[in-house]
Amino acid sequence: MTNRIRLADLAQQAGVSTATVSRVLNGKDTVAPSTRKAVLTALDLLGYERPERLRPRPSGLVGMIVPELTNPIFPIFAQNLESTMATAGYTPLLCTQTAGGITEDDYVQMLLDQHVAGIIFVSGLHADSSASLDRYNRLDELGIPVVTINGNQPDIAAPDFSTNDAAAIAQGVRHLASLGHTHIGLAMGPDRFIPSQQKALGFSEAMENLFPGEPAPIVNTLYTVEGGQAAAAQLIAMGCTAILCGSDIMALGAIRYCESSYLRVPDDVSIMGYDDSPLMAFTNPPLTTFRQPVRSMSEAALTTLSTLMNGTAASPRSLTFQSELIVRKSTGPCPN
């Protein structure tokens, strides 16, 4: 049994008149595409089923390969890419990995078997300076359009869409220095990832600039809660009063370490995250972090992939994005 659709509810949700809703539902083509989309979105949000004639005919499979879904930045990338692709008429296939499970290369082979039109790699092996690049060259030879997000490996020809990690971390150092901190540490995942290397570079340069000759300790563990916990323990033992973390979930681990050591955040130790993944405004304390412009990055990556898939790209360009400093409550003045 299908509920009858209430035009007034739809009109209110979409911000249009009931007459317009009716025109869209009846498939009239006298409606602007943006209005049509607003009405379809209202249908979905209010949970009505779309009438058959309004279902888009998706064209072209596009693979999205993400490392995993437990770090909340990856679901949000996947969600934004999916939304962008659906709007553009592509069918997204999301390939997510787990330790011990299916690898990036397995997924690529599967996507090729399914005659995929293009592939977006998010924080994949392209971001790992120790990984072989043959896989990307092979896709290039096969003529499969590829773009990468986060981890601009310079030896890959595919256009890349990454945040300027070095600049963000340098801004983080300045934020902490302005609060009076001089003993600042960097907690990072494995050093072989290009974003790790970029963050370390930005950190070392900013520290050398602000505190020449002083120690600028960097601890490499894993990009997990437990990794953050372990790195914080080491950095605090070295005397750090402020810790920049390579990801938000590392920062949550660092905060957990402080709690277990009866150190208050930010009264005793300041902690900064990276990504501004969802829900970071709800943590205790709300996390000061850097927001990756996920939507802009997703849109730019898909627009470029789309021109490559249409064969119309003159010279596709990589783009660098700026992360924004979001100051919440996990950073504060240096204790005396």
Added chain:
Amino acid sequence: MTNRIRLADLAQQAGVSTATVSRVLNGKDTVAPSTRKAVLTALDLLGYERPERLRPRPSGLVGMIVPELTNPIFPIFAQNLESTMATAGYTPLLCTQTAGGITEDDYVQMLLDQHVAGIIFVSGLHADSSASLDRYNRLDELGIPVVTINGNQPDIAAPDFSTNDAAAIAQGVRHLASLGHTHIGLAMGPDRFIPSQQKALGFSEAMENLFPGEPAPIVNTLYTVEGGQAAAAQLIAMGCTAILCGSDIMALGAIRYCESSYLRVPDDVSIMGYDDSPLMAFTNPPLTTFRQPVRSMSEAALTTLSTLMNGTAASPRSLTFQSELIVRKSTGPCPN
């Protein structure tokens, strides 16, 4: 350039001897499957690439259709299903929706075009009492094995794996009553979803049992942060000192409403979530909630789907799972 693999690191991570690691890497078949898996997991965790000969040959595409990825319970279901499928040798295809984007039916068609071996629906239209069931009957006619997670629509033949929502909410009411609360409200998403109906049923029965004749207010909004905020406003205006929410992110919205109204959680108002999605231990205050047994549900769903795909199922059964009450700090004694 590929880094040389350090046997000692792998052996330590996998908890086996270097000789065993060496046997696995050389593809010897004198190693127990569980040991082999531990070494492969260690390879992945430490970020080494798997030698070609150790790559599994995936067999059979299995579609997972989830509603969206912004509610953190869905990425965790996807991640668990992916991991379970990879272990079982299937290739998971994750289909995620956004408002205005690709619908469940579009994805089903795409999966059929790709000759999918089976489909798992998580909180899909099968959970919507107003949705047409024709789509599931059609898959049944086509002989495509299907299982559903959360939302046991009684008229669908496919085996279902859901939590006992009514029992959990009733336990929540008893938890709050034991803290002295008598004015308890339920904040839910739309009423047409079967889990919403089950939660409302459990709530009404428990309230009638503990406080016969007293009001047991239920407010239906949306399963989002903003939905929780709006529902909390209404329930608190009605005099509730404790609010059970239909999802964790609704509970975060309810907490946000309390903050903006200068009400302390849990001193003035107690708030409970539902799902125990990732990071809920890190919220302010840490959230009291119900944990869905995501891994057990995923494994049971895939095991049953697997027997259906092999054509060996005598009579596949639905299973009901119990959510666990996780008491953290968002619930406390009723204020005077």
